[in-house]
Amino acid sequence: MKSATPPNGHMPQRPAPEHAFAMRFTSTPRGARLARRLVSHRLNDWGHPYAAPVNEALTLITAELTANAVRHGHVPGRDFHIQLTLTEGVFRIEVTDTRAERRPPCTPRTPDSVSESGRGLLLVDALADDWGVTPRPAAPGKTVWAELRAPTESHPHTPRVAPAPTDVDLLLSTASLLRDDPASRPEDASHGGRRL
Template sequence: MGVQVPVTVRTFTQLFSCTPRGARLARRLVANRMDVWGFAYDSEASESVTLVVAELAANAVTHGRVKGRDFRVRLLMRAGEDTVRVEVADGLTERLPVLRESPGPGEEDEGGRGLLLVDALAERWGTALCTGGAYKSVWAEIKVPGPRS
């Protein structure tokens, strides 16, 4: 029988008010957490993860708001892996994010660029309805180089 080696997992989970202020705070706290994990504020890894969180948090506030409910941000990074998983959960399960192409010249821009940024920065991303269907989670996995020593 093989020996099970414990895997070190770094996590960060926080609830935020479903307001623009909550979205800004999410971005700041994620940047701080990345720094604590060894990714400097101005590093490509920190900037990519922070930007993805900012876009998903803005979407949660703008498109996923349910009165009286917060949104949740979760980061997950397993030891020995070069990926940070970002999850942003909100209470509006009936509306899933849709990736839209950029508007062409002369076309009206009605938003939708946030998911284009997420799609460009993430190795992969998607959505999941959480247990009981009480909320949905939009997740993205971002490759990051090893943290500084």
């Protein structure tokens, strides 16, 4: 977490967003995929095409936060909620679930090299300019949020310090698994491009 949650758990007041998108999703892997896709579509509608770095980064951050909400924040019969806003050149994605007792760590843990999971918050930490966790207002649960400054023409985006190259390489190689389109899947050449 790059910034501390305020001691009273309340975030400072923010100006009205220029763009906003919010929706509730079922707490299932399918709901997480749909949330990721809708965020990407909304960013495209707001003038940030699918292949633009800000769209790709926010789509990956959304994928990780929604996957965590499904895996660690799931309460049977309860949905998770996302909110995407653009305010004064800063994108903010919030994923709210109803499980208050399972909060992510303040600093992402580096998993061992053979672990197949546990890299989601490392990816969020590497891509986001800021992220954190706040209690859900007026109800049990939590909101995990991440912010990303939109690049501007006159002020180039300052580079962030990324994790060690081996961590980044592993994160990027597993990021392609998040895509659901058949064109991004490796095909088995010995079966004429058909998957068995």
